[in-house]
């Protein structure tokens with residue numbers, strides 16, 4: 001455990017000791033010797049806590065909860081007698097606001113904008129299943145951290161249909177499957193995100209203008225900040241429209257997404273600036289959470305690892321002769337990368353929900369929908385120059401936002 005965390009745990013232990021004394025004193029003063037609630041206790045030790053520690057303000061909550069719980073259980077175990085129990089364990093239970101699970105690690109906010117990263121054992125047999133639930137609590141001790149997820153209760157039901165979506169810079173690609181009986185593929189569609197791309201481009205042009213034309217650095221910073229805020233608002237608006245429409249058109253479907261929470265952290269660091277801009281996926285993550293709360297059905301998240309390197313049809317390795325093409329030599333086909341990715345996401349989602357699915361059954365009538373439209377230089381599929389065997393462009397239904 002990092003030194004910083006040990007230090008934090010010691011501070012929290014001291015704070016619990018102090019809170020115990022205050023709560024004990026309150027109980028003695030109360031005519032019916034009632035132990036104060038965590039909320040009352042917090043009001044009393046707030047000033048002390050904030051002047052003594054510079055941790056994020058939420059850290060006071062577990063302190064008060066622990067102190068109250070310890071007093072209560074002491075009294076229960078000692079036939080109504082009340083004393084200040086000894087604080088032995090170096091452990092704290094952190095609120096949901098103070099940590100996040102990002103790409104297989106927990107990020108804990110100790111101080112405002114000051115994080116500690118700890119590894120999570122995602123190899124646990126049930127990790128992927130449980131992590132579908134909401135992370136509710138984090139137990140930190142000097143030896144380990146334990147994550148608690150809320151699963152089952154309060155969870156929305158699974159849909160009678162799965163709609164797996166691959167989110168991209170320019171489009172949302174969705175593969176649909178009907179779940180009654182044996183799962184069967186029912187369609188794939190591409191929805192353009194032109195509107196959002198346009199907003200992003202407009203604003204990046206505007207920012208470049210400001211960079212070159214506004215000389216006064218303070219004024220420039222202010223203008224740039226305003227532009228960024230306005231751009232964000234417009235993108236958020238567009239995402240609201242898109243997500244509302246998706247959910248309204250598919251009220252019976254469970255949406256399946258790639259879990260994008262860690263993407264920004266894993267890539268980008270050493271890559272070019274352009275690539276980093278591309279990886280700035282907050283709009284997609286936001287879109288996912290909008291769909292998740294608007295949809296009456298449960299949303300499923302799958303690991304994004306390898307969705308574009310393994311063929312969901314035959315399990316072969318995919319190559320990408322160009323960015324938009326996924327070539328599988330084993331299938332002997334060039335697929336549209338995004339559509340094929342949505343199929344891969346679907347397969348993972350079905351497996352995760354205990355409905356493993358082999359693409360092969362419906363594949364012959366669906367295959368054309370996934371082929372890359374328009375010839376690729378040196379395509380492995382259709383026999384080169386024969387126009388009739390080239391995939392039909394019309395088969396690629398485009399819906400505009």
Ligand SMILES: [Zn+2]
Pocket residue numbers: 311312313314315316328329330331332
């Ligand atoms: Zn294949």
